[in-house]
Amino acid sequence: MQLFPRTARINARNHLEIGGCDVVDLAREFGTPLYIFDETHLRARANEIRDAFCSRWQNSLVLYATKAYYSPYIARIFKDAGLGIDVTSEGELEIARRVGLDPDKIYLHGNNKTPAEIRAALTQGVTHIVIDNLDEIELVAHIADELRVTVRVLLRLAPAIDPHTHRHLATGIAESKFGLPIHTGAALDAARRITHHSSRLTLVGLHAHIGSQIFDVQPYRDTIAALFDFAAELRAAVGVELQELDLGGGWGVPYTETQNELPIEQVAEAIVSSFKLQVSKLQPETSNLKLIFEPGRALIASSAVALYTVGAVKEIRNVKTYVSVDGGMGDNIRPALYGATYTARVANKMNDAPTQRVAIAGRYCEQGDVLIHAVDLPRVERGDLIAIPVAGAYQLPMASNYNLIPRPAVIAVRDGRARVVRRRETIEDLLQCDVDE
Numbered sequence: 001m002q003l004f005p006r007t008a009r010i011n012a013r014n015h016l017e018i019g020g021c022d023v024v025d026l027a028r029e030f031g032t033p034l035y036i037f038d039e040t041h042l043r044a045r046a047n048e049i050r051d052a053f054c055s056r057w058q059n060s061l062v063l064y065a066t067k068a069y070y071s072p073y074i075a076r077i078f079k080d081a082g083l084g085i086d087v088t089s090e091g092e093l094e095i096a097r098r099v100g101l102d103p104d105k106i107y108l109h110g111n112n113k114t115p116a117e118i119r120a121a122l123t124q125g126v127t128h129i130v131i132d133n134l135d136e137i138e139l140v141a142h143i144a145d146e147l148r149v150t151v152r153v154l155l156r157l158a159p160a161i162d163p164h165t166h167r168h169l170a171t172g173i174a175e176s177k178f179g180l181p182i183h184t185g186a187a188l189d190a191a192r193r194i195t196h197h198s199s200r201l202t203l204v205g206l207h208a209h210i211g212s213q214i215f216d217v218q219p220y221r222d223t224i225a226a227l228f229d230f231a232a233e234l235r236a237a238v239g240v241e242l243q244e245l246d247l248g249g250g251w252g253v254p255y256t257e258t259q260n261e262l263p264i265e266q267v268a269e270a271i272v273s274s275f276k277l278q279v280s281k282l283q284p285e286t287s288n289l290k291l292i293f294e295p296g297r298a299l300i301a302s303s304a305v306a307l308y309t310v311g312a313v314k315e316i317r318n319v320k321t322y323v324s325v326d327g328g329m330g331d332n333i334r335p336a337l338y339g340a341t342y343t344a345r346v347a348n349k350m351n352d353a354p355t356q357r358v359a360i361a362g363r364y365c366e367q368g369d370v371l372i373h374a375v376d377l378p379r380v381e382r383g384d385l386i387a388i389p390v391a392g393a394y395q396l397p398m399a400s401n402y403n404l405i406p407r408p409a410v411i412a413v414r415d416g417r418a419r420v421v422r423r424r425e426t427i428e429d430l431l432q433c434d435v436d437e
């Protein structure tokens with residue numbers, strides 16, 4: 001059951017079971033496409049990631065990158081685990097407010113934060129803003145002044161490090177739209193400008209998020225070295241002492257059996273040991289630097305399975321066989337957008353031996369809407385259920401209503417019980433914003 005969440009097993013009916021629930025029963029009760037979250041897995045994963053860092057560096061804070069998928073249900077689970085969040089919109093802030101997340105653990109991000117977002121965050125008591133560009137400094141200072149609050153700011157740096165991932169996912173390279181380059185002097189300029197607003201803004205730290213789906217620890221070591229070099233420059237030029245260092249997220253997770261896992265212990269060990277080495281150079285006495293991480297995918301991806309029903313099966317003789325399902329790019333744009341690869345099992349024929357190589361096609365009117373180009377499956381026919389693991393990150397939050405198709409329901413399973421945490425959209429939902437008079 002590699003790649004499936006930890007409570008997944010094959011039951012006596014030859015069906016996939018998650019959280020003690022037979023997915024064939026779940027499909028019957030809740031319909032498909034259906035996103036199934038294994039709550040036991042989700043909670044355990046959050047604790048593992050938190051402990052991997054806190055056990056190595058006590059003053060560590062793990063922020064969940066909410067863009068990977070946020071909902072009140074997810075927010076409560078990660079709040080229970082003591083995690084903070086990295087947010088980029090008023091919507092994400094609103095969920096945090098509703099579940100009563102400590103505003104001190106909320107970091108506001110974004111390369112083009114709107115005045116409304118900044119105002120909403122500061123009104124909510126959010127204490128940390130990650131500055132992305134020079135332009136934003138005046139804006140944040142102005143709003144902080146208007147609201148008579150002080151803000152702890154971090155500078156997002158583009159340390160010119162290539163994390164060797166898909167080009168859409170490399171965010172710390174010199175040409176990135178995110179962050180301030182160090183080598184052009186922009187980062188130092190930003191630090192100076194912040195100190196001009198010292199009554200409202202306090203520069204407490206540095207941030208870098210170099211990219212996503214990274215399977216090598218070396219780019220993180222290089223990032224830490226680059227940030228500490230800049231911290232030394234900052235101390236000399238502006239007299240600012242580093243209090244917080246935020247290394248972003250990006251740890252890769254495998255989506256298919258052929259991709260290797262990057263174990264969390266390995267990431268934590270590599271990062272924290274490089275960090276400690278740098279701390280001893282910059283602040284040889286004792287240091288209570290806050291070390292921050294912002295994983296999204298690594299926290300949530302493996303906890304969910306997407307479940308689809310097979311419809312048309314089309315064999316193009318000597319070319320390929322398309323198994324079409326009732327979802328596709330509307331709920332998972334990743335294969336079409338990044339060439340992301342996935343694997344699948346027939347959830348109602350789990351132990352049947354594979355007999356054919358097929359493509360899993362989505363139902364949307366787009367040739368690129370193919371969820372999996374090649375996967376070996378047993379004989380598949382209309383009505384069978386296709387389960388795709390590692391469906392928890394960047395699928396639901398990037399979902400669309402293309403072809404005017406409602407988005408899937410989301411359920412959480414645990415100890416044999418299933419509950420809806422997001423009801424299936426209806427056509428009525430889709431039409432309610434249209435005005436026709």
Ligand code: LLP
Pocket residue numbers: 065067068086109169209211212213248249250251294295296297298334338393394
């Ligand atoms: N911190 C910042 C500032 C970020 O921009 C991101 C992700 C993260 C943390 C979390 O990265 P993660 O640990 O999840 O890799 N839609 C793409 C991924 C885009 C990531 C955007 N930023 C995908 O589906 O692969």
